[in-house]
Amino acid sequence: MGRAPCCEKMGLKKGPWTPEEDQILINYINQFGHGNWRALPKQAGLLRCGKSCRLRWTNYLRPDIKRGNFTQEEEDTIINLHEMLGNRWSAIAARLPGRTDNEIKNVWHTHLKKRLKQYNNGGSTSNENNPKKRQKTATTVAEAAAAKGNDSSKDKNKNNIKKEQDPVNCPNSPAVSSPQESLSSEVSTVTTTSENHSSSNNSNMMSTKMETQIEDEEFSEIDENFWSEVLSADNSSEFQVVASSDQLQAQTDHDYFPSSPLAAATLEPVNNDFGSNILFDNDDTNMDFWYNLFTRAGDLPELPQL
DNA sequence: AAGCATCGCAACCGCATATGG
């Protein structure tokens, strides 16, 4: 895939936006919209690349942006969604009106991650090593959030963890994946799998990518009812691997997908790796399986039966 | 009061994907 050369740097301004530039961008978009970001700066008379304009608009200038501190509710939502979705900030942002992916990402890295880490360090229990026993007490999220209260108002005390660039604190790090320990019993059945793919280790990144397509489509269409449905699913059913759409009904539909990897995978214990079991188990039936899956879900036109 | 350390946020970078010719 060819990639557009990142904005011709010749003569283009970088760095913080000035109020004047903001005003120009706002005026232009209010007047003409932003059909073509690439052409926009030129037409608006801005010495910025389109990418920069888009970012400035979506992250800062958009009128529907909610500024200010995140509420407790929002933070809890982020924590829960992150457990389910991993570092898919845009997906998380989609569920938080007025908040941008960038903002959420920042909040996560500067506040929530540390808070969870602190909580996990101080609050690890014997359940930690037993995925099936990992349960978030009813107050876990609240507790984690309460840790915020313990922070200084600016979250700047000596106990703060240094700014970490190391992979250890990347999404795949234990520190981040550890929220498992704070999962609610309801959530854990789903998050165990979705989180595995998103934050367990690098080897799962591929599966993340592949699944992302699926999940994105699904997620955007799945309403809250679905999630309540999923979240309230029987924990003892260890077939939640792809509990992502009732369109699929595949969890236990072994008749429909007699040889599908999913069917096989559903027989696997919950704590198995999502990616390796489902998406990349080197089973040749994968493609057929996914094709069937999409076909059934109506995402692809049905081909004549072979 | 000065210097240093740390935080928080805006912005940038580069990759992946979508789209259109």
Next chain:
DNA sequence: TCCATATGCGGTTGCGATGCT
């Protein structure tokens, strides 16, 4: 079908603000 371009996304960085010694 291929290729070039546009867009979206997540990771990372730079720097001003703030706190600490």
